[in-house]
Amino acid sequence: MNRTGSTTPRIGLLGTGPWAVATHAPALAAHPGVDFVGVWGRRPEAAAALAEEHTVAVYEDADALFADCDAVAFALPPDVQAPLAIRAAQAGCHLLLDKPVATSVAGARELAEAAERARVASVVFFTLRFAKETAAWVAQQASVDGWFTGRAQWYGSLFTPDAEGNPYAASPWRGEKGALWDVGPHALAVLTGVLGEVTALTAAAGPGDTAHLILRHTSGASSTAGLSFTAPPAAAGVEVSVLGEAGAQTMPGWGGALDAFGAAIDALLEAARTGVPHPCDVRFGARITELLADAEAQLGRARRS
Incomplete structure (x- = not known):
């Protein structure tokens, strides 16, 4: 996974909202398997504050963050996330995405295809598929x-x-x-x-x-x-x-989101190391977007009638 040549995989964060502050940044900073290197955000002052809190660099340019990282995590609105994640994949970064990956079917499919072309690993943070208690329950019932x-x-x-x-x-x-x-x-x-x-x-x-x-x-x-x-x-x-x-x-x-996000980081590291896609990869994320878009269209027709 060490595309940048570092001993420990380097990971960056895009996003500075409440989800990033409460979950993503603390989990990345605490994870022993990655080197949390920096933050980019649409609000430079918020990015600077979050970076200072965790003693990492603040980036004014997302592409500069991609160049310095082996992987990137996203805590952004879905339709802001998708085009940035495509650029990250094209730069060779593995992707730790938030759900939904996009709110348009075209955007979700384009992202999935970009990750496949770039041969980067991806994990979408569906919290209950990573929280210890609920992930174990899903696996048990699936068997x-x-x-x-x-x-x-x-x-x-x-x-x-x-x-x-x-x-x-x-x-x-x-x-x-x-x-x-x-x-x-x-x-x-x-x-x-x-x-x-x-x-x-x-x-x-x-x-x-x-x-x-x-x-x-x-x-x-x-x-x-x-x-x-x-x-x-x-x-x-x-x-x-x-x-x-x-x-x-x-x-x-289930417990807090911090441990669940730590498990999602583990899953991304494993997928990048082995080349075996995780069940909650970007293809799965794109399928969820397809289902939600179908539901939204049906609801729209019903509410207009």
């Missing part, structure tokens, strides 16, 4: 045959008055795209991890930004996903379960 159906409920109150002061509530892309695009990737990553690839999808609109998905999987099982950022606070919560010949199994809770 069991006979699942009949599954259910994911991801209900939050991000777009209600009770969320005032939540830094993620001010995110422009979340405001535009809603829960479907922000937490929908998590639900799909878990359900497909257990039940297999989605072969058919139907979407129906609920109140506010609420979306209900009905999915058919390659295993023959079906599943549903309820997604919302406009749920009443008393109704908020996350629950995933599968039912079948083995009975009912409910996904456990």
Whole structure:
């Protein structure tokens, strides 16, 4: 992985928002297997502050960061991430991407093709596929045959008055795209991890930004996903379960995102070292974008009718 010739793989960070500050930068700084070298951001003052906090360099030019790194991590809005990640891949950097990888099918496919052409490794940070407790649960259920159906409920109150002061509530892309695009990737990553690839999808609109998905999987099982950022606070919560010949199994809770992101770094290092794609690589990320775009189109038609 050491394209730059360093003893330890050098990794940079693009992004300076609350997710980068709380998770990406601390996890990169603490990881013993990488050398966290620098930060680039669209807000130079925020990039300088984050770089100073972790005693790394601040970069005014993203391409200069790519030139100095073996890999880069992204904490950017999806449609800002995608074109920058293409440039990073073309510069030979392995990619640790945030979800969704893009909100357009064309952008997601272009990114996946760029990574393939450049022969760089990629991992998309679907948190629950890397958090120890939930990743183990997904692997365990995936090894069991006979699942009949599954259910994911991801209900939050991000777009209600009770969320005032939540830094993620001010995110422009979340405001535009809603829960479907922000937490929908998590639900799909878990359900497909257990039940297999989605072969058919139907979407129906609920109140506010609420979306209900009905999915058919390659295993023959079906599943549903309820997604919302406009749920009443008393109704908020996350629950995933599968039912079948083995009975009912409910996904456990999970620890903080720091450890999960550390596991994602490990996964990227392993994929780069072995050349074996990770299940949550950019191709998988692009497939999730395809499913979400399909759902969004169906919801748009329903809301206009």
